[in-house]
Amino acid sequence: MTFRHLLAAALLAVLLVWHSQSEYYGFELLAEVAVFAILAMSLDLLAGYGGMVSLGHAALFGLGAYLYSWLGGPMVGLTAPMAMLGATLGTGAVALAVGAVAVRVEGIFFIMITLGFGQMGYEFFFQNKALGGDDGLYGIRRLDLSSVGIDLSDPGSFALAVILCAVVVYLLLAWVLATPFGTVLKGLHANPNRLRALGLRVHAYRAAAFAFAGAVAGFAGSISAQHTQFIAPHLLNWTTSGEVLIMLILGGLGTLVGPAVGAVVLVLLRHELSSVTDYWGAVMGGFLILVVLSRQNGLVGLTERLLHRRRG
Amino acid sequence: MLTDPSFWLVQGLNSLQLAMLLFLLSVGLTVIFGLMNFVNLAHGSLYALGALIGYSIAEALGSVWWAYALAPVAVAAVGAVLYITLIERLRSAGPLPQVLVTFGLIFVLMDAQRYLWGTDALGVTGNVPFSGTIHIGVEPYPAYRLFIIAVGFAVFGGLYLLLNRTRLGAEVRAGVDDAETAAALGVNVERTFFLVFLLGCALAGLAGAVAMPAFSAEAGMGVGILVPTLVVVVIGGLGSLSGAFVGSLVIGATLTFGTALFPDFAGVAMYAALIAVLLFRPHGLLPARG
């Protein structure tokens, strides 16, 4: 685990150096990277550690974005910090309800039921005229920290703030995984029957993990809404969930820092490839297939194996 | 409206037609699922490939009948390449790598379609069989839709016989029940897997070729149909032929009567059906394994 913490520190250093060398567009990319790093780490808790592969995680992310915009917008009118809190807790509550149902099935059925719930959410926002329907919601405000001398409308400060949020989420998730709850979560993945035989309420643990990961996804959504200041139902679509799963596999499943690395790689690839070729989808798809077939646990797994071999 | 018998007749046929199209797509997916524990998200892309190849064949040879005959063969050939290069290696890898590789395949196949057939929507213009209208009582109804329904029933019947009356069928049933024991009893499980995978691909290709004259063919058309197909498979029960049939009827009816009777809820009705089934029968309506 310490090695992975070192990797995380190295990744943070890279992001900070990148930030110091960036201009406007670099800041935009950095903010996007950090948002997706938070989302991917939350899915890693669920899929990587808990063995619950969800194709509905982006729907919770999108729900957080919509909740923030609704609560903080003219319709409800909360302050930005309260709206962020509301988006995080609200998404967590919805995730708890969904999770209570979904965790009763496993494996491929779990993938399908989360897909079903996620697409229901997508349809809901797509058709909801009050929330802009498919045209989306605009004019979303950012958190105002001018009282402490920070101007979040400045792209550089905003990117730095999102990176800070990602660091906090990383530490929070690392701490949760080290608690008894985290141990049980990992045990459930490895050997559910033994824990069930020990009298553990397996469903309750899994639902709690689903809710917690959902709340973090909702938090990421509330930041994403502030970043682009515009949201559309596209955020909730299952293909977005698929992209986050790609980040996990690129970086290394169940390594926590890996998904953040995957977010960096995928966001950069996506933006750079599409200006090189119109067939960037095929290039990305092919790359993903090769990574999975390599049977390495992503970039982090590969690094660890290479280091291990040298020592051995 | 509800007391008008022709409403029920016409919409009943519409629902049956959609159900048979979904059945052609989902039956291949479900048998691959049940037998190999393999989830193929690119199945919809094979359907699109069937429609596009079918279009090219129909234009080149002047008859859609050739498309029905040859498009499934061509798609099965693509399936064979996929099986040898990718699928075989992923057999024991668990759902996540399978989901991701076939998710990547969606993008590769979509761009390949775009490269080969361009981005405009395509459709055959002449020489489509059953293109007229048939009168059922006083209601005119498209003959082609009745043809799609007939194809669906024929494929169901053929597969039923294949599964229950042939050696391959017995091997498939044994494999779905318990692949290890079947292998121990001398069944060549690998060969069975391969044949079943090709059959599933061919059926997706057939669905595409049959749908193409009534709809249209365009690169990427498989993405929209994938989710309803997955829903059918899960509702019916993985690996079950009758399950895919019943699941298709359920979803066909949900989509058709949902749009006619409760238009505001049509979008979510299918997902609600999926969740309801999984809640009360977690392994689907007619699971292959008890």
Added chain:
Amino acid sequence: MMKRTVLAAAAAAMLAALPAKAADYKVGILLPFSGVYAGLGAHIENGFMLGLKDFGGELGNNTVSVVRDDTEADPGASLAKAKKMVLSDKVDVLTGIVSSAVLGALRDFVHSSKTPLVVSNAGNDDATGERCSPYITRVSFSNSSITRVMGPWMAKQGIKTAYLMAPDYAAGHQMMDAFRATFEAAGGKIVGEAYPPLQGTKDYGPYISQAKASGAQALMTFFAGGAAISFVKQYKEFGAAKDLSLYGAGFLTSAAYVHVQGEAADGIIASLHYVPTIDTPENKRFQDGYKAAYEGKLGSEFAVAGYDAAHVIVKAIAAAGGDKAKFKDELNKVSFNGPRGPLRIDPATHNVIQNMYIFRNEFADGKVTQKVLATIEGVQDPVNGCKM
């Protein structure tokens, strides 16, 4: 980065007449080159490139270079790419945009960064209404302007009842609402409506059966792309043409795919800002050029929008010379006769003012042609809450 210097300086003979100061103008094209709208993206880009070629001579000694990027149908990714073009490539003007959601995502950014954007498709009424901007100029159409003209015209033909059908998304509803308002004002009655999902099975049988059962005289629709092909074919198959005549926003039988619909398109009456059979020298030049450049294909209304976007940008550059601040204003003062007829920009909303054509598709000898039944000249949107 894909950069292409498309045009170099033009004829030396013109030099004397032009201001001495000249500049290079960088144009950022934002269109969907992948995903569901890739077909439209290709048409618009083709039209744009043809337009630069046809009108490049008017640039004087100014030059135009082009960068392009893929918006997919993804508002978030599009916004990032627009920022890249403006902040890092330093483009002088953006053009393109197919999806209204993408336009919505970009609006605040182009407004606050004061980057001119010449929209060549996205038809959301709000973009030149409540959410208009001095920096957004639309040369394509607004959703409501397309179907608004059909209400009074159909009523005049003696149609008393209509059934509405369009995909369940913002553009579909805007098109239908605009028709409803003018049709009802002209004494018509809407007897039913249905909004099938935008994506999904494309099986319209259940909806067509419903519309037939409603007893309406006319079915007014908006569908585009693969959905339009499926819809028109299925409408024909159901034998609905006899007692329920089909009308639509002209995208229903777009030049991009009406040849695929073939006989099924026969008799469909629709309204649009462009019809390929318009008999003017400008349209002949466009269609001949398009066929020569793109494998003998017919230029669609989407290609025309790209072509005219290039024309608008070239004219504004010609008028501004090297003065880039002036260029931004000149974009909205442009007027000319294009393939679709006279075109100018409304100073109050920066939306295009153009003719609408009501036409009937006629199938003969294996080909579909369009017969213009009525031309409504100078169609202009109300201000719709736009404050510049």
